[in-house]
Amino acid sequence: MSGTAGTKPIRLVISDVDGTLVRHDKSLHPETIKAAHELKAAGITLCLVSSRPPRGVEMFLGPLGVTAPHAGFNGGQIVAGDNKTIIEELSIPEEAAREAVAHMTEAGLDVWVFAGAGWYVKAPIGPYVEHEAEVTRNTYTVVEDFSPYLSITNKIMSSSKDFDLVGRVEGDLQQRLGNRASVNRSSSYYCDVTHVDANKGHAALALAKIVGVTPQEMACLGDMNVDIPMLKVAGLSIAMGNAAESVKAAAMVVTGTNDESGWADAVRRYVLKT
The missing domain is CATH 3.30.1240.10 (Hypothetical Protein, Haloacid Dehalogenase-like Hydrolase; Chain: A; domain 2)
Known part of the structure; x- marks a missing residue:
């Protein structure tokens, strides 16, 4: 891993879904659900960014208490918290x-x-x-x-x-x-x-602008190379323990795996600092 965890208070957490937020069986770890609600109680916004279509992440929004916009297609579509209104859309030439x-x-x-x-x-x-x-x-x-x-x-x-x-x-x-x-x-x-601009770095910056925070106040979590662009623009970048070595090298800190309570542990240790 490179760098050190940022010191500026985090106001926005952006998370990849598969391999990061959910376990290999595509379920949410109970501690992940608890930690997401702890973020909400602390006034910290949680947004999801995925290579899935936007509707492919809707099933997680309710259990996690997420009401903020989310991005699908690696940022090719950004959808409002109502799960209907498309805020931004990018098409391939x-x-x-x-x-x-x-x-x-x-x-x-x-x-x-x-x-x-x-x-x-x-x-x-x-x-x-x-x-x-x-x-x-x-x-x-x-x-x-x-x-x-x-x-x-x-x-x-x-x-x-x-x-x-x-x-x-x-x-x-x-x-x-x-x-x-x-x-x-x-x-x-x-x-x-x-689209060439439909990458998770673009999506993270767009979501930060919508939410009204600076990139330095943003923490991003991921596990695949496709997540590296958002790790690079985040004030705090976190790689999962199951991440590719290239992703770990691009992150400031590395947490446990997605099948363990790695996501919740990272949120509590580096974001909530509890």
Whole structure:
């Protein structure tokens, strides 16, 4: 890890979801729920940022007592606390979206397109379609052609059980798309493409502005490389104990794992300082 924990009081906590806020079985640790309510009682706002679609984090808002805006698609959509109003939305340039879909398909990955509130797939029997539908409580639509949606696409997602292939496609697309889009793995089996500004650093800064705090008053927690941009802009950056080594190196402090009470421990020790 690098640096030291910030000394300025934290007024906003921004957390990744999968691998950070929730356990591997996608449940909330009881201590995480308690710590979230302790933040609220202390007057500290909690916002969630995820590679999931915004509706994929709604199930956690009630148990955690979150009423602030949240971001999905790595910042491609920021939704108000009413879970309906879109505050900010970023779409991938159509040419880049078409190139990404074509390359992923040719490489043998299962490709999905998210546009607006819609989730579009070509093969409902894809290796992770039902898994994603269950985890995010989202509903997909089967289509023959993605073309009608590629001018308004917030996120392109591809998956495979061949994790090495997913990694190769990530590297290939980062080179091919350059600064036309952002390409990152959100897990070992998912490769995501979003607008070039749809990254968690952009999302964290946007949420801080909406809430009315400075980046120095913001703490961010994450576990994957896709979380590093928000760790870099935070006054306090926290990596989970299960995080990739590159994420730990980018963070000021490292806490326990997501299956343990790592999230709650970090909030209490470094934010609430109890």
